[in-house]
Amino acid sequence: MVDANSKFTCLVPRTGPVTKFRECRRQFGGVREAVWLVLNLYKMAGSFEKEQEVLGIIEEKKLESGEGDRDMAPAAGNSIHRSGSRPQLDVSKAEIQGNVEEKYPTILLPNQSDDLSHLALDIGGSLIKLVYFSRRENQSADDKRKKSVKERLGLSNGNRRSFPILGGRLHFVKFETRKINECLDFIHSKQLHCGGLESRYPDVTDQNGIIKATGGGAYKYADLFKERLGVSLDKEDEMDCLVAGANFLLKAIRHEAFTHMEGQKEFVQIDPNDLFPYLLVNIGSGVSMIKVVGDGKFERISGTNVGGGTYWGLGRLLTKCKSFDELLELSQKGDNRTMDMLVGDIYGGLDYSKIGLSASTIASSFGKTISEKKELEDYRPEDISLSLLRMISYNIGQIAYLNALRFRLKRIFFGGFFIRGHAYTMDTISFAVQFWSNGEAQAMFLRHEGFLGALGAFMSYEKHGLDDLMVHQLVERFPMGAPYTGGKIHGPPLGDLNEKAKVSLQISWMEKFLQKGTEITAPVPTTPLAGTTGLGGFEVPLSKGSTLRSDASALNVGVLHLVPTLEAVASEGGTDDAQRRGDAFAHAFSAHLARLMEEPAAYGKLGLANLLEMREECLREFQFVDAYRSIKQRENEASLAVLPDLLVELDSMDEETRLLTLIEGVLAANIFDWGSRACVDLYHKGTIIEIYRMSRNKMRRPWRVDDFDIFKERMLGTRDKKMPHHKRALLFVDNSGADIVLGMLPLARELLRRGTEVVLVANSLPALNDVTAMELPDIVAEAAKHCDILRRAAEAGGLLVDAMINTSDSSKQNSSSVPLMVVENGCGSPCIDLRQVSSELAAAAKDADLIILEGMGRALHTNLNARFKCDALKLAMVKNQRLAEKLIKGNIYDCICKYEPAS
Ligand SMILES: CC(C)(COP(=O)(O)O)[C@@H](O)C(=O)NCCC(=O)O
Numbered sequence: 001m002v003d004a005n006s007k008f009t010c011l012v013p014r015t016g017p018v019t020k021f022r023e024c025r026r027q028f029g030g031v032r033e034a035v036w037l038v039l040n041l042y043k044m045a046g047s048f049e050k051e052q053e054v055l056g057i058i059e060e061k062k063l064e065s066g067e068g069d070r071d072m073a074p075a076a077g078n079s080i081h082r083s084g085s086r087p088q089l090d091v092s093k094a095e096i097q098g099n100v101e102e103k104y105p106t107i108l109l110p111n112q113s114d115d116l117s118h119l120a121l122d123i124g125g126s127l128i129k130l131v132y133f134s135r136r137e138n139q140s141a142d143d144k145r146k147k148s149v150k151e152r153l154g155l156s157n158g159n160r161r162s163f164p165i166l167g168g169r170l171h172f173v174k175f176e177t178r179k180i181n182e183c184l185d186f187i188h189s190k191q192l193h194c195g196g197l198e199s200r201y202p203d204v205t206d207q208n209g210i211i212k213a214t215g216g217g218a219y220k221y222a223d224l225f226k227e228r229l230g231v232s233l234d235k236e237d238e239m240d241c242l243v244a245g246a247n248f249l250l251k252a253i254r255h256e257a258f259t260h261m262e263g264q265k266e267f268v269q270i271d272p273n274d275l276f277p278y279l280l281v282n283i284g285s286g287v288s289m290i291k292v293v294g295d296g297k298f299e300r301i302s303g304t305n306v307g308g309g310t311y312w313g314l315g316r317l318l319t320k321c322k323s324f325d326e327l328l329e330l331s332q333k334g335d336n337r338t339m340d341m342l343v344g345d346i347y348g349g350l351d352y353s354k355i356g357l358s359a360s361t362i363a364s365s366f367g368k369t370i371s372e373k374k375e376l377e378d379y380r381p382e383d384i385s386l387s388l389l390r391m392i393s394y395n396i397g398q399i400a401y402l403n404a405l406r407f408r409l410k411r412i413f414f415g416g417f418f419i420r421g422h423a424y425t426m427d428t429i430s431f432a433v434q435f436w437s438n439g440e441a442q443a444m445f446l447r448h449e450g451f452l453g454a455l456g457a458f459m460s461y462e463k464h465g466l467d468d469l470m471v472h473q474l475v476e477r478f479p480m481g482a483p484y485t486g487g488k489i490h491g492p493p494l495g496d497l498n499e500k501a502k503v504s505l506q507i508s509w510m511e512k513f514l515q516k517g518t519e520i521t522a523p524v525p526t527t528p529l530a531g532t533t534g535l536g537g538f539e540v541p542l543s544k545g546s547t548l549r550s551d552a553s554a555l556n557v558g559v560l561h562l563v564p565t566l567e568a569v570a571s572e573g574g575t576d577d578a579q580r581r582g583d584a585f586a587h588a589f590s591a592h593l594a595r596l597m598e599e600p601a602a603y604g605k606l607g608l609a610n611l612l613e614m615r616e617e618c619l620r621e622f623q624f625v626d627a628y629r630s631i632k633q634r635e636n637e638a639s640l641a642v643l644p645d646l647l648v649e650l651d652s653m654d655e656e657t658r659l660l661t662l663i664e665g666v667l668a669a670n671i672f673d674w675g676s677r678a679c680v681d682l683y684h685k686g687t688i689i690e691i692y693r694m695s696r697n698k699m700r701r702p703w704r705v706d707d708f709d710i711f712k713e714r715m716l717g718t719r720d721k722k723m724p725h726h727k728r729a730l731l732f733v734d735n736s737g738a739d740i741v742l743g744m745l746p747l748a749r750e751l752l753r754r755g756t757e758v759v760l761v762a763n764s765l766p767a768l769n770d771v772t773a774m775e776l777p778d779i780v781a782e783a784a785k786h787c788d789i790l791r792r793a794a795e796a797g798g799l800l801v802d803a804m805i806n807t808s809d810s811s812k813q814n815s816s817s818v819p820l821m822v823v824e825n826g827c828g829s830p831c832i833d834l835r836q837v838s839s840e841l842a843a844a845a846k847d848a849d850l851i852i853l854e855g856m857g858r859a860l861h862t863n864l865n866a867r868f869k870c871d872a873l874k875l876a877m878v879k880n881q882r883l884a885e886k887l888i889k890g891n892i893y894d895c896i897c898k899y900e901p902a903s
């Protein structure tokens with residue numbers, strides 16, 4: 001019914017509303033869609049009278065719809081419609097593209113896609129789990145450049161998955177069911193019930209709005225949702241949702257599953273083609289065991305009433321704990337030997353080796369309490385909690401294994417919020433599975449353990465387009481306020497959200513959460529645990545804080561620093577608001593780092609690239625759009641001022657010397673890196689040009705990795721062998737200022753001079769002092785003022801669109817056919833994962849026969865070992881002593897020039 005693409009060509013609203021309505025209805029089929037389209041066309045064209053006319057017609061004639069009142073347009077101004085699960089037209093944020101006076105202007109419907117719904121819920125007995133989607137708009141204003149590049153690359157528009165990182169985000173949040181009002185406040189504050197804050201009319205509740213929900217609470221609280229938010233809950237079957245959620249996670253999320261034995265977390269990458277069959281054990285209040293054999297193909301084969309509710313219920317009665325988390329935390333200080341009867345208690349301290357039971361094996365949970373003349377008060381709540389936790393976890397593990405055996409299932413995935421990333425719980429379950437299966441079966445856990453149902457409900461909106469996502473298409477981020485971090489964070493402590501409205505300087509809920517001084521720590525035991533005799537069985541799990549830190553060194557957590565916060569605040573004008581956001585950012589980011597130091601695997605397997613990206617994401621999350629804006633501008637200006645002299649110098653050289661000087665120039669200019677502590681210290685000691693000169697003067701070959709001679713041979717050939725020029729080179733540029741202006745642009749110019757098309761590939765979003773695709777055309781335009789080669793190529797590549805229109809330059813006729821283009825990479829990070837790039841870049845890469853990756857982030861931290869089908873040159877200066885030692889057994893400021901011919 002509705003084109004899934006985001007662009008529609010529609011008729012301009014010049015004819016009358018009825019004619020327009022008919023035209024639109026012919027085009028889109030549905031009455032509702034037609035009404036909305038017409039209404040919004042007038043709205044966008046600013047025609048209030050026509051808008052009113054449409055509403056009048058709706059009222060009077062009911063539009064001869066034949067589809068009943070249900071299909072009448074809702075109250076004016078409400079741009080988002082949710083109805084059932086069929087795809088709908090979404091005209092929020094619609095814009096007429098181009099001239100409104102044109103006869104058939106294009107209307108951009110940025111929110112229109114097959115993924116219409118923003119929110120789904122799983123309302124369980126103890127917790128409400130919420131999954132919502134927020135779209136990040138592509139904020140680039142360089143539409144002309146994009147259009148020109150796309151035309152040149154023959155790239156069709158409207159691909160929703162063009163820019164994966166900019167596309168949108170799935171968020172996971174949980175609340176206690178008994179605090180359902182906090183959940184409703186949250187939904188309201190983020191306007192999730194009517195399309196999110198991105199919606200054109202965020203405050204208007206869609207009376208016909210429907211939110212997918214699963215779990216018992218979807219029935220129990222339906223009226224409350226209607227009353228408070230004006231939305232109906234569309235109930236989805238719980239088991240369907242659990243399975244859909246689990247399948248989605250296991251197929252689409254990198255390192256979703258992991259094993260947990262003796263405190264060691266080991267991520268398991270599941271092959272999506274080899275996922276089925278498996279046993280899904282969902283531990284909520286009760287426990288469901290589901291045999292999953294395919295997408296939507298499953299059977300609930302078993303379950304047990306002894307589950308999370310049992311632990312919490314009995315625990316509350318026996319310990320007087322006020323919350324599940326408190327009970328869980330208590331267990332960490334517990335010693336179950338005071339409660340449980342162990343094999344050793346029965347056998348006088350000995351193992352029962354004949355049947356493989358060690359002395360420390362639990363023979364009978366709570367068994368010791370029968371033989372002693374003690375009352376409840378005589379036992380420590382900590383011990384009770386741990387004993388209870390063990391009893392229930394072992395029991396679940398055992399029943400799960402027996403069912404896996406019954407149906408010959410090798411893999412068992414445990415989910416549900418009972419687990420909460422709790423090391424003891426996971427170890428206990430793993431012990432049980434391992435013990436009973438003699439090591440044949442393996443328990444696996446899921447990082448999004450508690451959100452299976454909510455995710456499944458989210459997926460149940462038809463045509464979300466998420467079902468066929470591949471692992472590399474989803475990028476995981478760790479927002480600062482993410483309540484899903486386990487440990488003490490348990491839903492965002494929203495407090496009185498209404499306060500927010502009263503505060504003139506808008507404080508986000510996240511900041512509020514941070515102001516409360518929440519500590520992000522994982523639950524790790526603090527008391528020493530009893531050892532085992534090594535006989536296996538139900539031993540005491542060994543999960544200790546220290547054992548979780550095993551991979552800390554690989555994470556380089558220490559290299560991230562917070563100094564740029566000051567720059568970030570300055571970049572936003574140094575206002576009080578910016579200062580507060582800066583403080584909040586610092587607080588939040590420190591908390592995340594502390595959490596990672598405590599438990600490096602807390603967010604899955606993270607490398608330095610992820611951490612650097614996380615930092616940029618955090619800045620963005622606190623609305624620091626471009627923290628290095630002014631630094632970049634300053635450096636660009638200084639470098640552009642000396643560019644003409646550099647070009648004259650280069651032009652006076654012979655080919656060979658020039659090529660070497662160019663490569664030296666790139667390496668020397670890569671010193672301007674605001675991500676390196678050492679370099680930032682250096683900047684205090686001289687001007688940009690002084691540092692650049694010093695860096696150049698220090699360029700001595702051979703570099704630590706020096707393939708220049710092979711590269712030169714490929715470029716210039718030898719006396720006996722002429723080499724053809726490359727057809728198209730992709731230059732992955734790095735930093736602003738000298739790096740791009742005095743390093744990469746002159747190299748690009750050389751390639752252009754030799755007849756190679758050049759595509760400058762730059763970040764879509766700011767990261768440190770990296771130049772962005774949006775900034776590049778202006779820099780090129782400035783440089784082109786001093787260079788004919790660059791000017792002609794930039795014109796041919798559509799970079800100097802304005803110049804082409806505005807000047808009557810005679811040299812245009814003999815424009816070089818070799819274009820210089822700028823393409824965005826789809827990233828906002830100093831590093832690049834080449835599996836996740838913009839469609840624009842993917843298209844540009846198709847005909848490339850040379851790739852040049854520049855800088856530490858793109859050429860060393862990532863891609864140093866990447867092999868390409870075309871020639872590849874990796875250029876970087878190493879600006880970190882530790883990395884220099886590790887990577888090239890060298891020193892800080894050593895250089896790398898790694899050339900690999902096409903493989
Ligand atoms: C963030 C960076 C990868 C940026 O380097 P670039 O890609 O600009 O050459 C680099 O500065 C880095 O690895 N920094 C680590 C921290 C430090 O060396 O102090």
Ligand SMILES: [Mn+2]
Nearest residue numbers: 734735770830
């Ligand atoms: Mn950089």
